Amino acid sequence: MTAPSASPVIDALAREPLSAAQQTRLHRAIWAERGRLLDVPVTVTPCPFDDTQLLGLRREGRAVGYLPHELSSHLTRDRFRAVFPDMDSYAESPANGFTNDGDVWGWFDYEAARDAPWLDLDETATLKAIAAAGRTMLTLDQYIVAGQDQYVLTGHHLDDRRSWSRLATSYDGRTIAARFDGDQPEEGRENEPPTPGSLLVAYDLRPSDNGRMLGVRTRSATPPLKALWDDLWTRTTDAYVRAGYPARLGTAPADYLAGLPRVPQQPAAYTDRFAVPLVVEPRIPWQEQARLLGIRLSSQSQRFSFAAVDPTASPDRPYVGWFNAWHARFPGPISSIDARAQLVADECGATPIELLAMNTALPDLVRTSRFFEAVGFVMTTPTTEHITNRSPGRCLCLYRWRGAPELGANQHPMPYPMFRPLVRGRDVTTFSATTEERR
Numbered sequence: 001m002t003a004p005s006a007s008p009v010i011d012a013l014a015r016e017p018l019s020a021a022q023q024t025r026l027h028r029a030i031w032a033e034r035g036r037l038l039d040v041p042v043t044v045t046p047c048p049f050d051d052t053q054l055l056g057l058r059r060e061g062r063a064v065g066y067l068p069h070e071l072s073s074h075l076t077r078d079r080f081r082a083v084f085p086d087m088d089s090y091a092e093s094p095a096n097g098f099t100n101d102g103d104v105w106g107w108f109d110y111e112a113a114r115d116a117p118w119l120d121l122d123e124t125a126t127l128k129a130i131a132a133a134g135r136t137m138l139t140l141d142q143y144i145v146a147g148q149d150q151y152v153l154t155g156h157h158l159d160d161r162r163s164w165s166r167l168a169t170s171y172d173g174r175t176i177a178a179r180f181d182g183d184q185p186e187e188g189r190e191n192e193p194p195t196p197g198s199l200l201v202a203y204d205l206r207p208s209d210n211g212r213m214l215g216v217r218t219r220s221a222t223p224p225l226k227a228l229w230d231d232l233w234t235r236t237t238d239a240y241v242r243a244g245y246p247a248r249l250g251t252a253p254a255d256y257l258a259g260l261p262r263v264p265q266q267p268a269a270y271t272d273r274f275a276v277p278l279v280v281e282p283r284i285p286w287q288e289q290a291r292l293l294g295i296r297l298s299s300q301s302q303r304f305s306f307a308a309v310d311p312t313a314s315p316d317r318p319y320v321g322w323f324n325a326w327h328a329r330f331p332g333p334i335s336s337i338d339a340r341a342q343l344v345a346d347e348c349g350a351t352p353i354e355l356l357a358m359n360t361a362l363p364d365l366v367r368t369s370r371f372f373e374a375v376g377f378v379m380t381t382p383t384t385e386h387i388t389n390r391s392p393g394r395c396l397c398l399y400r401w402r403g404a405p406e407l408g409a410n411q412h413p414m415p416y417p418m419f420r421p422l423v424r425g426r427d428v429t430t431f432s433a434t435t436e437e438r439r
Helices: 008-014 020-035 051-059 077-083 123-132 140-154 226-243 253-258 286-293 299-303 336-342 352-361
Strands: 062-067 098-100 106-111 135-137 164-171 174-180 199-202 214-216 218-220 276-280 306-308 319-323 347-349 371-379 395-401 404-409 419-425
Touching: 008 020, 020 051, 020 062, 051 062, 062 140, 077 140, 098 140, 106 140, 106 226, 123 135, 135 164, 140 164, 140 174, 140 199, 226 253, 226 276, 226 286, 226 352, 276 352, 286 352, 299 404, 319 352, 336 347, 336 371, 336 419, 347 371, 352 371, 352 395, 352 404, 352 419
Parallel strands: 164 214, 371 419
Antiparallel strands: 062 106, 098 164, 106 218, 135 218, 164 174, 174 199, 276 319, 306 371, 319 419, 347 419, 371 395, 395 404
């Protein structure tokens, strides 16, 4: 089994009371080691919990962890195999069906006790109890990170003696539970030799199941998200500058950045639907933006005509809008026509410029076959030269083709398992340090 970290930085930080700055250093050091084993970059944002909050969490027996976006979905879970080969679980195979209730990422807090809390409750009672405490269940991906962090810091995993933890991940509609093997057999199953570090995932629980060894691992239901939003803003605007947007608009990089709106407070009505704030640059045509960003354009997207469903929905100056995550708003496949029909008054379908902003902020979505359709932007050319196609409502989408991101249109506006509609809330922000205006 992989030994606890031998990093002097990690060991030194783990022995002392940790401030927010020290937590940031600690988890950046932890992920620097793990990142060397991955083929994708990992960025750890500054710890959003202040020193007082961290002290309160410590007194309550909780710790904090960081889950990168690149490891936050069942579609990316197989990457854990490169970092934690000892887990060797079917729940981290490339074709696993263990889906999260929501693919959350970033900083989170969790119960650090070796054995699970909230024992001997069925699923309904568990959910009621943790909701009353302002908590919600960890996803399997958060649980993996928390368990491995504890191994680095203490030499043991979560639940490696007797307990199982319910999680916000399901298999075939059933909530799962998980635990890690320790050095000794699980209590009550002494005739089963353990494999230390192995991740065990129970897919066969019923909601009525309860027991003195079945608990739950939770996080705050309202984690601080400003650092995560600021990181999305920074990685997007940095990419715009690298792509040459300031020069294209005839301004210096510093002046360009000063004229962009920052991420505002999230509208309360968007909490569950629109969790991803993106800064969007509408002053450069989408075809030109794609070329500047290195996104290929399909033959159809270059030759055929497209038009916005609602030309008044987007400002003509930079704005921050709130968009759905890939798993949110439309959790399953749906056609672009049906998706538009289900939009409510405060929603609008996205444009290709907004597709590009999403890919700029979260490029790992395309790398892992989580594609978006700009359902607010439709093809107006009725046929192709090769295949007669009079299907109305075909939309531009961003996908991976010939090994790289590309903008094009699906042949028919049908549901496809790897595509989801990209939707935005109509409330956008155009405020910046130089314009002092808000829409």
